[in-house]
Amino acid sequence: MQKKLLVLFVTMLCARSYAQISFEKGYFIDESERKTECLIKNIDWKNNPSEFEYKLSQDGVSKVKTIKTTKEFGITGYSKFIRAHVNIDRSNDERISSLSTTRAPDFHKEELFLKVLIEGKASLYYYEGGNTKRYFFKREDQSEIQPLIFKKYITQNNKIGTNVGYKQQLWDALKCEEISRSTIERLDYTQSSLAKIFIKYNSCTSSEYISYKKGQN
Template sequence: MKKILAITLLLLTSASIHSQIHFESGYIIRKNNEKVSCLIKNLDWRNNPKEIEYKLGDNPEIKKENTTTVKEFGLTGHKVKFISATVKLDRSSEKLNSLGRDRAPQFSTENLFLRVLLEGDANLYLFEDENAYKFFYTHNNSEVEPLIFKSFLNTNLEIDTNDQYKQQLWMDLKCEGISMKDVNVLKYEKNSLISFFEKYNKCKNPAAAEATSFKEEIVRPNPFHMSIRLGLSNSILKTESIATQYGYPNIDFGSKISIRIGAEFEYVLPLYRNKWSIIAEPSYQSYKSDATTADGNHTVDYKSFDIPVGVRYYLFLNDDSKMFFNGVFSYNIDLGSKLNYTIFRRPLEADVKPDYNFAIGVGYKFKDRYSFELRYALNRDLTNEDRVWENKFNSTSFILGYKLF
């Protein structure tokens, strides 16, 4: 069963990688100002891209271009727009354990794609990758300039900051409605800077149309969901003794199929386009079996109320389909289970106190309503306080789900 689960995980993961590719309606403006309507591969771009992939109409050929040939690109159906620019970029680390003592930024000249955050009389841009999170701006048709911010260690080895960006904005974006207080309270953060630039653009040109904001507008549906979950579990119990030399045998109770029933509660996090969620799935499961050794018959009647809590990640395949991957920690409440051994031809009842365990799963959801999941629960010791036996219980489950809301 473990091999079947592993093969299924591999096949579904491979399929998801290919299915995740979305080409969406967009455009490219080349350096010669030629505008090309096309389908652009949407990778969400948490980090600014170094190149883009696109297709022309129904032509299956995938083309690539980068900052050397592209002046601007965007997605038509989203507030997503990038420009290419040659800028001065400071890549000094902001990690606490890597701060230097130099207050001044260490610039290098780089040709980059910058994400457009706001357009108006003054424009705001962002560059983000694994090592940098920097803002840039233009005003009065100026060249793209960095908004300077840097953390460093002062002479007392305390963390200090170079907030030169506030002086830049105070000097360059002057308007009657902008006060020194507006600048002083600024934070080197996206929402804070966007609000300031919006205020400046409105102050500078009140009669003009509202400045174009490229903040992604995510329609946030109800993040709470509840589903009914019904499935079959193939469970295995093996008892391993550390005292076989004294007549306490290893016992294999074998595999048994049982029904599991439960309810799933899900909270979708407002991150990465609703791809992450927290789940809890209280459920009931049971396992009943017996085994025979030279000493006699051994029986188990295990019943538990499980409370798995964990995280889920979605891979969107298309508008109707998505895959998901779960990782959960499961707390188990025993419901009067019985585990009886026969040792030296005398009955012996074990004290059932199940330990917690972990589980992983992969599943598929259709029309955000119907789902199935294949889940493997790692070993759980049913008698975790027993010093003689370790009762290893694991299960592989096939679970069907129906979302109520």
């Protein structure tokens, strides 16, 4: 009896997981700036994708678009990704044995799909891939997306130090009466903390903005 219940539970769990992965209303923009309305397979990407699966109709043939031919794609009311050439530091901050002895980020230029978190006069982006979790930002008067600097490293005293350059970057970039130096100093390098300061800046400057959160727009 217990074995039958276990099999039934596993079957239901698999069916539920399968049902959650579905093609949902979305779009993509190609190299020629042409926007195509379509259905995109929503697999709730933990790691930022380099490609995605789509169909032009529910009964249509499933196809794949890659970062090489796509400038932007999104699932309506759920998520948005943009292609960008950015400097990224892939230093491993999670394992002490992997920490560098250099305080400065080890930047490399890469072409990535960045997840849009806040879009407005000042926009916030996110990238996750393996052990790399990095945030990026851009003001509307800037031409390039900039990495928000954060890096753990081993000091000369053999202790763990943290380069929190992102705080100075945001202090310089998000000038507003409602944002004080102490507010910036309290910022954590997390999605919730950074998103709040970008929302505050856009609100303070009377800028319309979109906050992309899981499951809602």
